Amino acid sequence: MSHELFAATLSLAQLLIGLAMVLALYRLLRGPRAQDRVLALDTLYVDAMLLMLAYGMKTGTGLYFEAALVIGMLGFVSTAALAKFLLRGEVIE
């Protein structure tokens, strides 16, 4: 009984995060300028990380924590590189 409530609540959380990803995708596709798209990509990867964490809680496996950690690290590097590119026109000078 309690386990069903737990799974249902986590499914609702996953649905909300998925909706957040759709909204970020809307801004990614529409965003008038490049910095809007980079910001939307940053939001998208953070939401993907949260989705991974919620799914890991639902399955009860610790494996998804590592996937979330890797998504977080790669997302930081990619957003920093894109912002550097917008700032300078080159990533590595």
Add this chain to the structure above:
Amino acid sequence: MSTAAALLALAGALLALIGSLGLARLGTFYERVHPPTLGTTLGTALILIGSMLHFGALESRPVLHEILIGVFMTLTTPVTYMLLVRAALHREPGSSDG
């Protein structure tokens, strides 16, 4: 215990949704930079605390490695957004509506 963890995760997901809603709805770039931080800071923190509670109850020992993600996000979010806003200022000097 696990119901409390699920409710914390739900609250975090709601914060992420509000942040993305602000990102999609607000008018200018400098307004749009603010809302996603709601999901990156408090939303992530709530989901991580829920995950710590859940796995701590599941394995009946304190599980603390989620703090790693928390510290990492807290350190990297300001850095990336500062770089991004500096890039936006560089691309459009003197103007406030990107």
